[in-house]
Amino acid sequence: MMKADPMFSADPSYGAKPPQQALGNGKVMTIVHTNRVHHLPVYPCMCKKKIDIDIQLLHSRLYPASSKDPSTAFTFEALKFFHLIKVQTHLSTKNYSTLLCRLTNFIFPDETPRELGRVWQQWNHLINLKRYGFGHTNRDRKLDGAGYMTQKARYDEYVERTNKGNEPSTCYEHWAVADKNKAKKGYDSTGLVAIACSRHGCFAPGSVVDMQKGERQLNVDYALTEACITTHAESTHGLLFAYDINCQYCVNFRCRIADSGLQFPPDLPVTYLIGLFHVHGHKEECLWRFAPSYLSPGAGVTSTEIIESLWSQLNGAANITRTMTVSHRQEMLDACIADINWRKLQGLVPFLIRQLKKAEEERDEAQASFEGVDEAITPEQRDRWCEQMTTANSHRAADPTSMDVYNISVKKVEPKKDVQARLMAQEQANNAQLGVTRWVAQAIELQEHQIQLADLISCHKRSLTPSQSVEIQKKREFILKKLNSIMSEGEVLFPQAKLEEMSGQAPILRKICLCNDTCTCADEIAVTSNPRPKPLDVEHSLLPLPSCLDTCPIGWSHIIDVEEELRVGQANEALEALRVEIAHKSYLYRANRGAASTGKKAKTRSYNAIGKVDQGICNHVKRYDAAVWALDWLGMRSKYPMFQEIKPEHTKAVTNVYDPNARGQFDTSLSWIWMINAKSNSENAAYAAEGMQLNLPPIAH
Structure with missing residues (x-):
């Protein structure tokens, strides 16, 4: 032609x-x-x-x-x-x-x-x-040619007639709840609500609807019912529905559907879930009530956050659709969503093959973890937990509070101040050994001041300004006065002990690397490390504590018991402070993510803030090491196996906080310092048993 x-x-x-x-x-x-x-x-x-x-x-x-x-x-x-x-x-x-x-x-x-x-x-x-075209049946109701976007006329009629009353919040005031009735001027649509398959990530036909104000329940109700119709959900065994605020959404779901006139299978069981990314922003009880990890059997290993990855692919269309006519916008969004589904379909076979290989690799690890927990419990515990798990999951749909069996009910560990108050109350009640607990606690606090002063001196070892010299001398004077006061009071409490003639040594503490990636502080650690304390320096002066003496005086068994309990409280207190500092560091890295990936130091405000947090982390690590060193010197270390050695990787910023979208974070777990309040390998500890129970169902499933 x-x-x-x-x-x-x-x-x-x-x-x-x-x-x-x-x-x-x-x-x-x-x-x-x-x-x-x-x-x-x-x-x-x-x-x-x-x-x-x-x-x-x-x-x-x-x-x-x-x-x-x-x-x-x-x-x-x-x-x-x-x-x-x-x-x-x-x-x-x-x-x-x-x-x-x-x-x-x-x-x-x-x-x-x-x-x-x-x-x-x-x-x-x-x-x-x-x-x-070949897939249409007489059951299709998309009369105006709508694809993934729902039929506009029928949807607008539903929105107009539906009751828009407010329901009291049952959880925290999330933005999705607080702003649901917040109007925006000049917008035909303030956003989209869509339903997608959590397993494969495909949008459900007819389930994409416009929001008129905020994220209201009536929008989600319509999208969900349309998705159930187009995907023939009534022919399945049940529906696993994951939504960011399901703890609020599920309360009156059936009543809202009945009042609105929407079609929803009355006999279809619905299990409500909250994705693993959003559930941590809810109340603590929402975790075991709605997280997919606790559903057994059911959700498998999935985050149920697939819609977030789909939004990231669709968000770019907003730039060209915001000025389109309603019909043109609907056509464009349908085309983009259809292409997303088509790409999912084309890549489904290699995706499933990769998932199968990954599941086979993780199955062996999960089986080994499960067997480790299973061997550590008694048959009575196993039978009781399995019965509790079955009962909780069977009643979960009607009453999510049945999942509260997974809640750890033991008390938090005691910090040093609480231990001191309890021991002092016991002394006063018995009217014996009055002042001993306070004296030991003051000595431990003085040791912490010594640690802080030694850190301050090591930080300025290369160059010391006159103002810094004055500050150091003031701190040395304070420590010297407190030491003289403790020695004087000790002579009154223990006149036969001859404290000034006692020999021993102060704890030898280390400085750990806090770099997140490449180490840049090796030279600094080499300079600031003190292989052996100098006895003439007040910050290294010997304290009259059982853990610092070569030989304890006769009759000091009660003093040893008091220091043991206070040292345990000191270790727990240091770990709690360490968790707070690491969380603070994680959020600082979130504001300046380059610091987390490079580990380089720069003279900026954000890096200076991170440096101050790192100093706090070093101080708390040394406080913890001092407590553990004392327990070891007293011969009590074996009684507290939960107190492990803190390594550099344990103090790194939490990746899930500063970079939630980083690859490979789904199976990562926090270090042991975050689990100290709920886990122990002690056979008779209640919190150890409940900690293993908490991990048993997900591993078993």
Whole structure:
């Protein structure tokens, strides 16, 4: 059909439209391809049995811009490429047309945006017919041709008639709840609500609805009921529904559906879940009531946060749809969502193969963990926990509070101040050994001041300004006064002990590396480490504590018991302070994520703030080490196996806080310092048993 013409052997117009249009029986047509806009002579068939020119163009893989006397046509390759560009990168028709014009000629006038937009709509419709046309049944109710976006007229009628009353919040005041009735001026739609498959990440047809104000329950109700209809949920065993605020949403769900007139299978069991990303922003009890990890059997290993990854793919379409008409916007969103689902379908086989390999690798690890827990418990505990798990999950749908059996009911560990108050109360009640607990506590506090002063001196070891020298001398004077006071009071409490003649040594403490990635403080640690304390320095003076003496005086068994309890409280107190500092450091890294990935030091406010937190972490690590060192010196370390050695990796910023979207975080767990209040390998400790019980169901499932 298309033949070369001598007059087009050279292009004197440099891509512009030639002045001559008629060429005998043919004419010059605008042909749009992926590389540029072409003006080529086209000679249609003139036989007696000829077909229409638009059909002839289609046979030549050219899509005409009109059916009658077309003057513009697009190659199939150009339309395929433009469709992918539009749904993948969300490029507007105008911008794509401008790119083609610039590839043709930088001063070439825009000629095709209107035709390209119209042809793409037809092309997109043909794609939908090709992919989904065979699947329609009489049960389909999308009468206006809606695909993933719901039918607008029926949805608007539902929104208008539905009661918009407020329900009291049962959890924290989340933005999704607090702003649900917050109106925004000048918007036809303030956002989207959609339903997607949590396992494979595909949008449900007809379930994407517009929000008129905030994220109201009536929007989610409509989207959920439409998704159940289009996916034939009534033929399944039940529905696992994950939503950010399900603790609030599930309260009156059935009543709202009955009052609104929506169709929902009355016998379909619904299990409400909250994704693992959002559940940690709820009350503590929401974790075991709604987290998928505690559903057994049911959700498997999934975060139920698939919709968040889908929004990240769809958010780019907002730039080009915000100024579109309602119908054009719906068509564009349908095309983008359909492409997301199509890509999911194309990649489903390799995805399932990868997931199967991953599951096989993790199965052995999970089995080993389960067997470790299973061997540590008694048969009575196993039977009781399995019965509690079965009962809780069977009543979960009707009463989520049945899952409270997973809650750890033991008390928190005692900090040093609470231990001191308890021991002093016992002394006063017995009217014996009065003042001993206070004396030992003061000595331990003085030791902490010594640690802080030693850290301060080590930080300024290379260069010391006059003001810093004065500050150090003031602290030394304070420690010396407190030491003299403790020694004087000790001579009154223990006149036969001869404290000044006692020998021993202060704890040898270390400084750990706090760099998140590449170590940049090796030289600093080498400079600031003190292999052996100097006895003449007040910050290394010997304290009259049982843990610091080579030999304890006769009759000090009560003193040893008091120091043991206070040291345990000191270790727990240091761990709690350490957790707070690490959390603070994580949020500082979130504000300046480059620091977490490089570990480099810079003279900026954010890095200085992180440096101060690191100093606090070092101090708390030394406080903890001093407590553990004392317990070891007293021969009590074996009684407290939960107090492990703190390593550099235990003090790093929590990745889930400063970079929630980082890869590979689903199976990572926090270090042991975050579990100290709920876990122990002591056979008779109540919190140890409940800690193992807490981990048993997810591992078993």
